[in-house]
Structures are given as structure tokens and as C-alpha cells.
Amino acid sequence: xxxxxxxxxxxxxxxxxxxxxxxxxxxxxxxxxxxxxxxxxxxxxxxxxxxxxxxxxxxxxxxxxxxxxxxxxxxxxxxxxxxxxxxxxxxxxxxxxxxxxxxxxxxxxxxxxxxxxxxxxxxxxxxxxxxxxxxxxxxxxxxxxxxxxxxxxxxxxxxxxxxxxxxxxxxxxxxxxxxxxxxxxxxxxxxxxxxxxxxxxxxxxxxxxxxxxxxxxxxxxxxxxxxxxxxxxxxxxxxxxxxxxxxxxxxxxxxxxxxxxxxxxxxxxxxxxxxxxxxxxxxxxxxxxxxxxxxxxxxxxxxxxxxxxxxxxxxxxxx
Numbered sequence: 001x002x003x004x005x006x007x008x009x010x011x012x013x014x015x016x017x018x019x020x021x022x023x024x025x026x027x028x029x030x031x032x033x034x035x036x037x038x039x040x041x042x043x044x045x046x047x048x049x050x051x052x053x054x055x056x057x058x059x060x061x062x063x064x065x066x067x068x069x070x071x072x073x074x075x076x077x078x079x080x081x082x083x084x085x086x087x088x089x090x091x092x093x094x095x096x097x098x099x100x101x102x103x104x105x106x107x108x109x110x111x112x113x114x115x116x117x118x119x120x121x122x123x124x125x126x127x128x129x130x131x132x133x134x135x136x137x138x139x140x141x142x143x144x145x146x147x148x149x150x151x152x153x154x155x156x157x158x159x160x161x162x163x164x165x166x167x168x169x170x171x172x173x174x175x176x177x178x179x180x181x182x183x184x185x186x187x188x189x190x191x192x193x194x195x196x197x198x199x200x201x202x203x204x205x206x207x208x209x210x211x212x213x214x215x216x217x218x219x220x221x222x223x224x225x226x227x228x229x230x231x232x233x234x235x236x237x238x239x240x241x242x243x244x245x246x247x248x249x250x251x252x253x254x255x256x257x258x259x260x261x262x263x264x265x266x267x268x269x270x271x272x273x274x275x276x277x278x279x280x281x282x283x284x285x286x287x288x289x290x291x292x293x294x295x296x297x298x299x300x301x302x303x304x305x306x307x308x309x310x311x312x313x314x315x316x317x318x319x
Contacts, residue, residue, distance in 0.1 A: 029269070069137040164225055
């Protein structure tokens with residue numbers, strides 16, 4: 001446990017110091033990676049801890065992104081106002097969609113979330129006057145962040161990286177508290193045997209819906225970070241392939257370990273960057289890699305390493 005926290009402290013120090021020795025291109029890549037880590041771990045609250053596979057979480061990511069962009073473009077250029085509005089909009093959408101989806105199980109749940117996700121994508125694509133249609137939103141401003149005693153300039157990639165790092169760290173800490181609370185324990189029970197919980201009088205649908213809304217809330221925060229980061233967004237961020245990305249990340253890293261999807265997100269982003277530089281059909285090759293991981297490492301990379309370390313400890317105890 002002590003070494004685990006030492007590694008965490010070392011990682012935090014490294015992330016703080018990275019702008020000192022990385023190029024602007026790598027800082028852009030690292031900032032996007034942080035956003036995708038939040039997206040993956042937020043999704044995994046529903047998938048890994050509640051046992052529900054969603055193919056529509058890009059809807060909440062895109063709602064958070066579009067609402068944040070619209071507020072910054074057309075209402076008032078304020079980062080706090082835009083982010084709060086975008087995240088709340090994503091949470092409300094998650095509550096509405098989740099209300100219908102949590103009534104179903106397994107493949108039916110997955111297909112219904114996919115249907116709702118594609119519905120959101122179609123609305124974004126067709127509502128030209130509001131969302132810009134196929135062109136999306138362009139020239140999204142990145143105004144200064146006004147705090148109580150000072151003002152933070154977010155125009156440079158390094159400053160926006162630090163802003164993203166702080167928000168992602170806070171969000172992950174809140175999610176970590178949730179999964180290690182009594183509520184998180186109840187979610188694991190829902191995942192393992194929902195029927196038995198229903199027999200003892202526990203409202204499983206309520207726990208699923210709360211998990212769905214929390215997951216959508218933090219996916220919306222990831223989307224809110226994404227819009228000002230790129231300064232332009234298109235309907236592609238609401239397409240079903242975007243919903244598949246956190247599924248890939250979670251399976252690559254490990255669904256039953258909190259930081260497993262974060263490791264999966266790092267691997268996914270790196271492989272995507274490398275393979276897409278050689279071919280436009282990068283999804284085919286990445287899918288083949290994922291099939292290999294699912295067949296040979298069903299617990300993901302972190303799950304596999306965790307089992308190996310646990311086996312070594314047990315071996316030492318046996319000696």
C-alpha cells in the first residue's frame with residue numbers, strides 16, 4: 001500500500017513537470033489523453049462497477065461539449081458558467097435516458113443506449129441553426145479563468161493542460177470516493193447478483209439510475225473540457241464509434257480496477273496515434289488487438305499484472 005501511494009505521488013509530480021520538457025505537440029496529445037482518461041473512468045463506473053454495458057455514452061460527452069461551446073460562443077464567455085451548464089445538461093440527459101434504459105438488462109440495455117446515442121447524434125447533425133450541423137461549432141473561445149484573487153490565462157496549451165489536470169484529478173478523486181463508499185459496494189452487489197438484491201427488497205433500478213447519472217455527469221465534464229481544448233467540435237464526437245472508445249479503454253486496462261481504464265486510455269491513445277499515421281483503417285487493427293486482449297487477458301493489462309503480483313505475494317507467504 002505504501003509503495004502504491006509513492007508511485008501515485010511520483011506520477012503526480014511527473015505530470016506537473018511535463019510542460020517543462022515536452023513540445024507543444026506532445027502537450028496537446030497529453031491534454032487529450034487526460035480528457036479521455038476521465039471519459040473512460042466515468043464510463044467504467046457503469047460498466048465495471050455496476051455491470052451495465054452502454055454503447056451510448058458519447059451522447060453525454062457530446063452534450064457536455066456542445067452546451068459548453070454554445071454558452072461560450074453565444075451567451076457569455078465564462079469558463080465556470082459554460083462548464084456548469086454543460087455538465088448539468090449532460091447529467092439531465094443521463095437521467096432522462098437512464099430512466100428508460102435501466103429497466104432492461106444485458107444486450108437489451110446496450111442496444112437501447114446505442115439507440116439513444118444515435119438519436120442524440122442525429123439531433124446534433126440535423127439542428128443546423130443551433131449546432132452548426134455537419135460543420136459543428138468553430139472558433140470556440142477559451143477565455144481567461146477568473147478566480148477570486150487572480151486571473152488565469154488559458155490561451156496557451158500549457159495553461160489549459162494544467163487546468164485540465166486539476167479538474168481531472170478532482171473528478172477522479174470524487175469517483176474514487178464513490179466506488180470505495182457503501183454506495184460503491186452496493187453497485188458491485190448489483191453487478192454480481194441483481195436478482196438476489198431484488199429478492200431482499202433493494203431497489204436495483206434506483207442504484208442503476210444513480211450510477212448512470214453520475215457516469216453521465218462526469219462524461220459531460222470530459223466533453224466540456226474537450227470543446228475549448230480543440231476550439232471546434234463536430235457531430236462525430238456523438239457517433240457510436242466514440243461510444244466504443246471508452247469500452248476499448250476499459251477492456252484494455254481492466255474493468256474491475258479503478259485506474260484500469262486510465263491505463264487502457266493511455267494505450268488506446270498511443271496505438272491510435274501510431275496506427276492512424278500509417279492507415280485510415282486504424283479501427284480494424286485496433287479491434288484485432290482488442291480481440292487478442294479479450295481472449296488472452298480477459299481481466300485487462302492491469303488486472304493481469306495485479307493477479308501476477310498477488311500470486312507472488314501468496315508464494316512468498318507459502319514459503
